[in-house]
Structure formats: C-alpha cells, structure tokens
Amino acid sequence: MTSSLRPTIDFLLYDWLHADGLNERARFADHSRETFDAVLDTCERIARDKYAPFNRLVDTEEPRFDGEQVILPKATHEAHDAYVASGMLSAAQDYAEGGMQLPYTIEAAAGTFFATASVSIGGGLLTKGNANLLMVHGTELQKEVFARNEFGGRFSGTMALSEPQAGSSLSDITTRATPDGADFESDPLGPRYRLKGNKMWISAGEHELSENIVHLVLAKIPGPDGKLVPGTRGISLFIVPKKLVATDGQLTGERNDVALAGLNHKLGWRGTTNTLLNFGEGKYPVRAGSGGGLDGRGAGAIGYLVGKPGEGLRCMFHMMNEARIGIGLAATALGLAGYYASLDYAKNRPQGRPVGPGGKDASQPQVRIIEHADIKRMLLAQKSYCEGALALLLYCARLVDEQHTGSPEAAEEARLLLEVLTPVAKSWPSEFCLEANSLAIQIHGGYGYTRDFPVEQYWRDNRLNMIHEGTHGIQAADLLGRKVVMEGGKGLALLAARINRTIERALQQPHLAEHANALAQALQKVGAATKAAWATGDPADALANAVPYMQAFGHLVIAWSWLDVLLVQPPTPARAADEGRARAARYFFHYELPRIPAWLRVVETRDTTCATTPEDAF
Missing domain, CATH: 1.20.1410 (I/LWEQ domain)
Incomplete structure (x- = not known):
C-alpha cells in the first residue's frame, strides 16, 4: 500500500465532486466530512493491515478442495472478518436495516483501498450486489431471511449466470427449474422450484468464510409442453442457498443439492475461489417440499423464485450493472497499485546516464531511471490512465447517489448518463489500466517479469477484468x-x-x-x-x-x-x-x-x- 492513493481520493471526492455537500440531503443529513473521513480512515487501515501484507500469500496458496470443503488461508478469513466488522457490507443501507446511510460515492471510494491492497482477497462486491438486488426485487421475507443476513455478514452471495456450454450467451442456458410439488406456490419463502443444471465461473461459489452462501441463479421454467422457452424471454431468477434456511433465518441443518464440481485454476485473482457448480445432480438429495411439508425426496436443488417468471434477466441487471462499476474500480485500483510500485522503483533504481551535447559520459555516476524521458513517458501514461479512470468511476458513483436522492429531473439525468457511461466505466479501465500494469512491468525491466516484485501479479489479476461481468x-x-x-x-x-x-x-x-x-x-x-x-x-x-x-x-x-x-x-x-x-x-x-x-x-x-x-x- 502507499499513501499516494488517499490524497488523490480526497481531492476527487471533495475538491472536484463536492461529496461533502451530500449531507445537505435528508438521507445523508447525519453525515459530514468528518464522518466520511472516518469511514475512509477505517477502510484504509484494514486494507493496509489485513489485505496488503497477504496479497502474495493468497496468490501462491490457492484455494483447495479437501473433498468436503474449500480451504483458504487464515489471512483470508481474518481479512473477511475485519471487512464484515467494519460495517461496509451494509454501509449504504437504511439505519433501520443496520446500515450507515452512507452515500455510494463514499462507499465506492472506500472500496478502492481494498482492491489496491489485494483485489484477490475481495471486498464484498458480490454479496452486496446480491443483497441489493433482493432488496429491490425480493419479497419481504426474502429480504429478511437472505438479504439482511448478507448485509450482516452471516451469509455471502454470488451470481450464477454462465454455463459451460453457453458462456456469455445467456439465451442459451439450459438449467431447468420445475415446480416442487403441487403446493409449490405456498412456500413462505417464495414459489419453490427444483433446479437442475451446471453453472460455470462462479466467483466465491464455495468457501467457509460465512455460515451460508446465497446463490442467485438464472434458470428456465419449462412451458406446458415441457420444453424450455428459447431466448432470454424464458429466463427466471431463483434464490438457491447452499444450506437450507427456515423462515426465521436460521439454518435447518440440511444441505441443499448444490455441489462443487471443480475449482478453476486461474491466471490471477487466485485468492478468490472460482467454481463450477452442479445444481440438482443428487449428491445432496433434499427432502421434497423442504419448507412445504411434503414427504419423500425430490430431484433437484431447492430454489425460490425472485420476482415474476420470465423476468429473471431484468432483475439480474440490477446486480450486473452494479458489479460493472465495481469491476471498473477494481481494474483502476490494480492499475494504481502497479503505478505506485513502478514509481517507487523508478525513484530508487540507478541505471544509465543522461545524454549531453557530446553524448553519454561513462565517467559520470549513474542516474535513477526516473530521470530518463521514456521512463517518465511510461509513468505519465499510467498516471493519466489510472487517475483519469478513478475520476470517471467516482463520477459514476456520484450519479448513483443523484439517481437515488436528487430531484426528479436530476435523477432522470443521472439515469440516462449511467446508461451510457456504465459500459465505458467497466471496459475502458479494464483495457487501459491493464496497459498501465504492462508499463509497470516494463519500467522494472527483467525484474518486473519475476515474482520478486508485485507488478507481474497486478497484471495477471487485472487481465480478468476485460472478461468478467460482460466481456x-x-x-x-x-x-x-x-x-x-x-x-x-x-x-x-x-x-x-x-x-x-x-x-x-x-x-x-x-x-x-x-x-x-x-x-x-x-x-x-x-x-x-x-x-x-x-x-x-x-x-x-x-x-x-x-x-x-x-x-x-x-x-x-x-x-x-x-x-x-x-x-x-x-x-x-x-x-x-x-x-x-x-x-x-x-x-x-x-x-x-x-x-x-x-x-x-x-x-x-x-x-x-x-x-x-x-x-x-x-
């Protein structure tokens, strides 16, 4: 970690975006520059103490499956516990929900510290996105049982969209959801279905960091003829918990039929599990009508419908768009981490001599490489990409607050601007902050290509961001x-x-x-x-x-x-x-x-x- 990030964030938040003026709005009236700074101080400290020292460790000690559970380093558990204790999972939620009613602008800025310190350990992006989706599209009981336990850190969340044969083409998914018995509509947790299918590339799909994992799964409900509706029109969204939950939010003691089929071995982000999950393959057969009073055992994982049938993709876009801003921030943070590392190296590495009128004088002492014009070019490129991207991402975060708390006219303008800017906010940093990481390696020369320095890991971690959450x-x-x-x-x-x-x-x-x-x-x-x-x-x-x-x-x-x-x-x-x-x-x-x-x-x-x-x- 470096102290360079905080002054940049402070300047963009307060001098440029005037985020401290948000406390003039009723929702943020209890806040001030002091409370915002306290949040940033806390996140910066946790990132410095619990994340940054272990970034290389979680890269080399990859998740492993012992046949029963996924094993992660102790440092990952401690970082996760510190993040949960900070209250950042529910920071933007109402006071009534146990949140801080924090502006998203501040939440996004605070998240940058964690991603810069160790994007691989993670900072609750999917859990927050999962819970936020349920707060908008879920029933009151779904909010109480699933979303609020995610905000509190008891449960964690995922998004299960892609399939091995479909990739990004969601219209071609084949995971099926069929009603679980004649009384499937009477389950208090929502219409109860049985899901069968396979999901691929599920980040944080299996671990022991929380009591339960709440999967949000896209699947298709067969029509009256038993066939799946082609295209995206037939896609519905389901809550599929790893462990079954009672209506009071407590675990029933029964495992849902969600099985780990394998861990993906990745180029980067190695500290985060990435999984292939089988839903309803029969490894953990579940009582038919769990929660619904039927006897016997059924085939398939228990899932509860979110929203209306056929509107799954519309619901999921709530989480996907939020995640896309988060991925842009992650890409930017990794670019900044590489920039700071290469800047430090350039200031301390002596090599070469300046060119004078008569050429180079070998009798003169070597100069630090930051004195060479081409090194300055590569440093300026990194700074212009990464700090420019950070400005754009925080501007988008400010638009989110405008959409939620501004006047009707301002909220509509914010919505339109976010529609246009969201794909840019996700993709531009993913490409050009990755280029910044490449330049950081170049500044290190041969050393940058070794694992003795962190810049090669930053490049590997960042390479994923052009791919996930929409290529x-x-x-x-x-x-x-x-x-x-x-x-x-x-x-x-x-x-x-x-x-x-x-x-x-x-x-x-x-x-x-x-x-x-x-x-x-x-x-x-x-x-x-x-x-x-x-x-x-x-x-x-x-x-x-x-x-x-x-x-x-x-x-x-x-x-x-x-x-x-x-x-x-x-x-x-x-x-x-x-x-x-x-x-x-x-x-x-x-x-x-x-x-x-x-x-x-x-x-x-x-x-x-x-x-x-x-x-x-x-």
Missing part, C-alpha cells in the same frame, strides 16, 4: 448497439451537453484553451462516427467495429474527466499534486487523444475487413 466486446456492442441510440439518443445528447459545458468553462481559462479545443474536436468526431455507423440502419454494419468505437468513446470521456478536474485547481500549480495532475492531463491530450480519429476511421466507413474475412483465410 469487452459485449460492452462495446452494448454501448454502440443500445446505449448511444436508446430513447432517441437522449443519453448521448445529455453527455455531449455535459462535455460542452466543461469545454465552455475551460475556454475561459487561457491555460486550458488548447485542451478544450482538442476535446471539442474529439466530441465532434465521436458524434459524426456514431451517425455514420448507423447510416445503413443495419446493426451488423454498425457493430462490426464496436470495440474501436468503445476505445475512442472511452478516450473522449477520460479526456473530459481530466479537463473537468483541472478546472478546480489553480492555473499555476501550487502543489506538486497539482503539477502532477496538470502533467498527466497534458500527456493524455497530447499522446492519447490524437488516437481517436484512427479508431473512428473504420467505424465511420463501416469497414468490413473483420466481419467478411472467411474462416479459411485464418
């Missing part, structure tokens, strides 16, 4: 295929208006005018490319180059974030941190923003090079 390509298709054109393009138009507002303010400050003009040109290019991509009205034409569009769009948004940040600091930097932000922004505008036209060229022309290449050509 890079899926997010790009969502951005160009849905989000920028939805509701007649209202979200894109609103974002453009916000960017133009920043440009107009920056044009009034001579030292920012060059950046403002460059951003205005980039905004025009992205707008024109969006129209050109959809000129034929054929989604296949538009989406053939969705990823280059995502890259250009993300660069536009990060440049906007940087320019908006610079507007709140003095024209002549008064502190080293101000100078650092000004230089990182300058790097981004001079070295990165010019890449936008190249990315958009294939979008504007609807280039078919990739789409039309025949299989045999490979």
